[in-house]
Amino acid sequence: MLLAPGEWQIVRFTLAACALSTVLILPVGLAIAWPLARHRWPGKLLVETLVTLPLVLPPVATGLLLLKFFGRRGPLGNFLHQQLGIDIVFTWRAVVVAAAVMSFPLLVRSARVGFQSVNQRLEQIARTLGASNARVFFTVTLPLASRGIVAGIVLAFARAVGEFGATILVAGNIPRKTTTLSLEIFESVQLGHDATAYRLLLLCIVIAFGAVWLSEVLMKRSQLR
Amino acid sequence: MKLEIRQLVLPLEQFAIELDVDLDNARTAIFGPSGSGKTSLLEIIAGLRRPQTAEIRLDGQLFESTAQSYSLPIRSRRIGYVPQDDSLFPHFSVRRNLLYGSKGHANDRVLSFDHITEFLEIGSLLHRDVRSLSRGENQRVAVGRALLSAPRLLLLDEPLTGLDAKLKQTILSKLQSLHGEFGTPILYVTHDPAEAIQICDEVVMIESGRIIRRGDPRKLLA
Numbered sequence: 001m002l003l004a005p006g007e008w009q010i011v012r013f014t015l016a017a018c019a020l021s022t023v024l025i026l027p028v029g030l031a032i033a034w035p036l037a038r039h040r041w042p043g044k045l046l047v048e049t050l051v052t053l054p055l056v057l058p059p060v061a062t063g064l065l066l067l068k069f070f071g072r073r074g075p076l077g078n079f080l081h082q083q084l085g086i087d088i089v090f091t092w093r094a095v096v097v098a099a100a101v102m103s104f105p106l107l108v109r110s111a112r113v114g115f116q117s118v119n120q121r122l123e124q125i126a127r128t129l130g131a132s133n134a135r136v137f138f139t140v141t142l143p144l145a146s147r148g149i150v151a152g153i154v155l156a157f158a159r160a161v162g163e164f165g166a167t168i169l170v171a172g173n174i175p176r177k178t179t180t181l182s183l184e185i186f187e188s189v190q191l192g193h194d195a196t197a198y199r200l201l202l203l204c205i206v207i208a209f210g211a212v213w214l215s216e217v218l219m220k221r222s223q224l225r
Numbered sequence: 226m227k228l229e230i231r232q233l234v235l236p237l238e239q240f241a242i243e244l245d246v247d248l249d250n251a252r253t254a255i256f257g258p259s260g261s262g263k264t265s266l267l268e269i270i271a272g273l274r275r276p277q278t279a280e281i282r283l284d285g286q287l288f289e290s291t292a293q294s295y296s297l298p299i300r301s302r303r304i305g306y307v308p309q310d311d312s313l314f315p316h317f318s319v320r321r322n323l324l325y326g327s328k329g330h331a332n333d334r335v336l337s338f339d340h341i342t343e344f345l346e347i348g349s350l351l352h353r354d355v356r357s358l359s360r361g362e363n364q365r366v367a368v369g370r371a372l373l374s375a376p377r378l379l380l381l382d383e384p385l386t387g388l389d390a391k392l393k394q395t396i397l398s399k400l401q402s403l404h405g406e407f408g409t410p411i412l413y414v415t416h417d418p419a420e421a422i423q424i425c426d427e428v429v430m431i432e433s434g435r436i437i438r439r440g441d442p443r444k445l446l447a
Contacts, residue, residue: 122314124273127299128306129326129374139325143316 018160037115059165094171099160114148158211226410242434254421305371326374
């Protein structure tokens with residue numbers, strides 16, 4: 001399938017931004033998924049609800065929230081602009097932020113299932129063999145939860161690639177700057193560039209199909225353990 | 226080996242475990258019907274389970290004291306624990322399982338990797354996937370892994386359950402000479418009189434969480 005040079009740039013930018021967002025949310029997602037899977041603590045229900053919120057809120061509503069929050073007059077946006085000279089809104093960073101927030105729930109939910117599937121008896125055995133908590137986590141818990149975690153990574157990445165509503169609000173659709181696959185498809189349809197739209201559509205289907213399929217396979221294996 | 230258990234209380238669903246006992250025999254069987262609290266007792270000793278009240282010491286070292294709100298962390302107890310169910314790490318090979326708790330006793334020939342794998346006849350399994358092991362192989366590797374961590378006390382929870390008679394006898398003879406070979410004291414949980422008689426010098430009989438008798442297994446169980 002041949003794409004125009006401009007279209008290749010969009011594909012590369014989308015995949016890079018989504019990969020970055022997935023890498024950024026991974027440690028945070030694991031740090032939240034693990035206590036959600038294991039412990040009871042005050043405020044757990046609240047955290048569960050907050051984490052799930054981007055999944056059920058209209059993406060545009062989440063985008064508007066991010067716009068207010070990261071805008072130059074927003075609490076975090078103001079801080080970043082004043083202290084570090086970094087602007088988020090209407091830059092490539094906003095694409096990453098929107099993708100991260102929108103795909104976060106999928107990562108956490110899947111990683112949580114992964115952690116829940118780990119036989120805690122094996123962690124106890126590791127401790128009787130002299131392992132510290134950190135060693136138990138990295139040599140027993142994490143590897144045994146890995147299928148759920150990998151499935152979550154794949155799903156989160158795919159969700160990030162498909163992100164539209166929040167992105168268009170917080171990042172706009174600036175050619176060669178913030179235009180992603182989804183935004184370009186929308187734009188092409190609007191302008192009647194049907195051939196471009198369908199080419200990119202096919203590409204989206206391939207990426208999404210592969211990601212969800214991989215995630216399903218990994219999830220099934222995780223449950224078979 | 227001296228294991229002191231004072232005023233141990235742990236309420237279970239049907240009854241409460243209530244024990245006050247000193248165990249100082251290097252090969253002791255905890256004998257009783259299933260559901261009599263044997264496994265819970267081992268879990269408390271290993272630190273996997275908290276009693277309601279207790280003061281437990283091994284060779285003078287405090288393991289647990291509810292009065293002082295103290296519980297020695299599991300990893301500092303140096304207790305080898307082989308539970309009844311499969312306990313090997315499924316994502317490691319047999320070799321990596323064995324070496325997980327090994328302190329690398331280069332100078333200790335008795336507790337060396339080679340000696341232990343030879344004694345338990347698991348040398349040929351080292352590169353196998355754990356999930357491909359039979360039950361008997363699984364249990365021998367689990368015992369080997371526990372031994373390699375140089376435990377001060379080895380807890381074996383019905384390790385022969387689910388094995389056929391012939392294999393049972395083979396492993397029984399290994400366990401019988403295990404203390405003599407490695408010097409590791411054993412606390413052996415079973416509901417089979419023959420196992421207790423063959424492996425242990427003393428039996429503590431438990432029913433519904435309480436000791437009903439203790440003594441020479443050959444006299445009490447034969």
